[in-house]
Amino acid sequence: MNFDLTDEQQMIRKTIREFADEVVAPGAIGRDRTKEFPRDIFRQLGEMGMMGLPFEEKYGGAGADTISFAIVTEELSRACASTGITYSAHISLGGAPLNLFGTEEQKQQYLVPICTGESLGAFGLTEPNAGSDAGGTQTTAKPEGDDFVINGSKVFITNASYAKHLALTAITGTEDGKKEISAVIVPTDADGFQVIDNYEKMGLNASNTTELVLENVRVPQENLLGKRGNGFRQFLVTLDGGRIGIGAMAVGIAQAAFDRSLQYAKERKQFGRAIADFQVNQFKLADMALKIELARNMVYKAAWLKDEGRPFSKEAAMCKLYASEIAMEVADEAIQLHGGYGYMKEYEVERYMRDAKLLEIGEGTSEVQHLVIARQIGV
Numbered sequence: 001m002n003f004d005l006t007d008e009q010q011m012i013r014k015t016i017r018e019f020a021d022e023v024v025a026p027g028a029i030g031r032d033r034t035k036e037f038p039r040d041i042f043r044q045l046g047e048m049g050m051m052g053l054p055f056e057e058k059y060g061g062a063g064a065d066t067i068s069f070a071i072v073t074e075e076l077s078r079a080c081a082s083t084g085i086t087y088s089a090h091i092s093l094g095g096a097p098l099n100l101f102g103t104e105e106q107k108q109q110y111l112v113p114i115c116t117g118e119s120l121g122a123f124g125l126t127e128p129n130a131g132s133d134a135g136g137t138q139t140t141a142k143p144e145g146d147d148f149v150i151n152g153s154k155v156f157i158t159n160a161s162y163a164k165h166l167a168l169t170a171i172t173g174t175e176d177g178k179k180e181i182s183a184v185i186v187p188t189d190a191d192g193f194q195v196i197d198n199y200e201k202m203g204l205n206a207s208n209t210t211e212l213v214l215e216n217v218r219v220p221q222e223n224l225l226g227k228r229g230n231g232f233r234q235f236l237v238t239l240d241g242g243r244i245g246i247g248a249m250a251v252g253i254a255q256a257a258f259d260r261s262l263q264y265a266k267e268r269k270q271f272g273r274a275i276a277d278f279q280v281n282q283f284k285l286a287d288m289a290l291k292i293e294l295a296r297n298m299v300y301k302a303a304w305l306k307d308e309g310r311p312f313s314k315e316a317a318m319c320k321l322y323a324s325e326i327a328m329e330v331a332d333e334a335i336q337l338h339g340g341y342g343y344m345k346e347y348e349v350e351r352y353m354r355d356a357k358l359l360e361i362g363e364g365t366s367e368v369q370h371l372v373i374a375r376q377i378g379v
């Protein structure tokens with residue numbers, strides 16, 4: 001067993017860590033307030049070759065592995081979780097299904113602009129009446145001549161305002177009396193396609209979360225992604241990979257909360273001593289470090305299994321569940337260690353808690369992760 005990162009992974013970590021500290025972190029508080037989307041950061045990430053990191057070089061990717069993707073997501077999220085979720089969704093929800101299930105022509109047409117950063121990647125599964133029960137999809141894509149005619153709506157879709165196209169699930173017919181759910185690639189500028197960006201969120205304020213409304217949107221049937229009727233299964237596979245991204249985001253947020261807390265505990269004096277001198281606070285910091293270490297190992301293990309081509313659904317669900325829950329715990333403890341200052345926006349730790357909460361909800365809630373794990377362990 002070897003716990004060391006490879007030379008390439010270390011080099012990627014060094015590069016992205018510097019970028020996160022110098023370019024991403026400085027504006028994070030401001031973007032949280034103004035909700036300004038970090039467009040320029042993504043332009044620069046494109047120039048750095050990060051936007052197609054785990055995809056093949058022939059599509060404009062960098063051919064790196066999933067551990068490298070987790071490292072980049074963690075480092076960006078440590079500086080600004082809105083930037084982290086945008087990146088994670090771009091790669092693991094936008095690019096990955098095209099890479100896994102697309103034809104060569106579809107990859108050339110749709111994956112290449114994702115790898116260059118010309119288009120952000122997005123993924124449309126959730127609907128007003130189909131959340132945890134994603135199979136409850138009501139959007140339809142009716143075959144008509146050579147086209148699909150799509151009607152329906154999607155909610156909470158990350159990145160769609162900056163995506164030129166996205167894959168979404170829709171009912172394409174019935175099979176043995178059951179809904180046949182397929183994935184279809186839809187250009188966001190198609191007639192009848194509306195992307196609405198007006199949610200008021202609790203956190204991740206600089207990320208783009210949208211509602212999609214599709215009214216008689218016509219796309220050629222060649223835009224089918226993968227096999228007809230396989231859409232739901234394909235999205236489950238996609239979500240397995242996405243959960244590694246959420247786990248990595250959680251580790252990044254928790255690390256940021258810990259770093260702030262350690263520094264603050266050494267500087268803040270009460271009763272004539274640094275609050276870090278009180279054993280209760282040393283134990284709090286030790287517990288935070290312990291949880292982060294464990295969560296990061298779980299994320300890397302799931303990523304490694306994926307890179308080895310081995311089953312990783314259970315480990316992905318476990319790392320997502322554990323990392324998101326400890327990110328909330330660590331952020332909460334960070335506020336407590338900061339006292340009243342922790343409650344103030346300027347000290348940033350309250351943002352970590354607001355941002356971390358989404359990680360217990362998106363890409364399958366904590367309850368859904370328990371269901372996935374229970375199934376995997378044969379309950």
Ligand SMILES: Cc1cc2nc3c(=O)[nH]c(=O)nc-3n(C[C@H](O)[C@H](O)[C@H](O)COP(=O)(O)OP(=O)(O)OC[C@H]3O[C@@H](n4cnc5c(N)ncnc54)[C@H](O)[C@@H]3O)c2cc1C
Nearest residue numbers: 123124125126131132156157158209361362363364365367
């Ligand atoms: C900021 C943000 C970004 C998102 N980005 C995307 C995106 O890019 N693409 C996309 O498709 N979706 C996206 N989502 C949607 C997200 O994946 C869903 O919100 C999530 O899966 C939960 O669905 P829901 O909100 O409908 O909650 P519900 O499914 O209604 O769940 C409500 C509660 O019931 C519980 N529950 C439901 N079923 C069960 C059960 N069987 N057993 C026990 N408890 C259960 C849940 O755990 C939860 O606590 C995003 C959401 C947010 C908030």
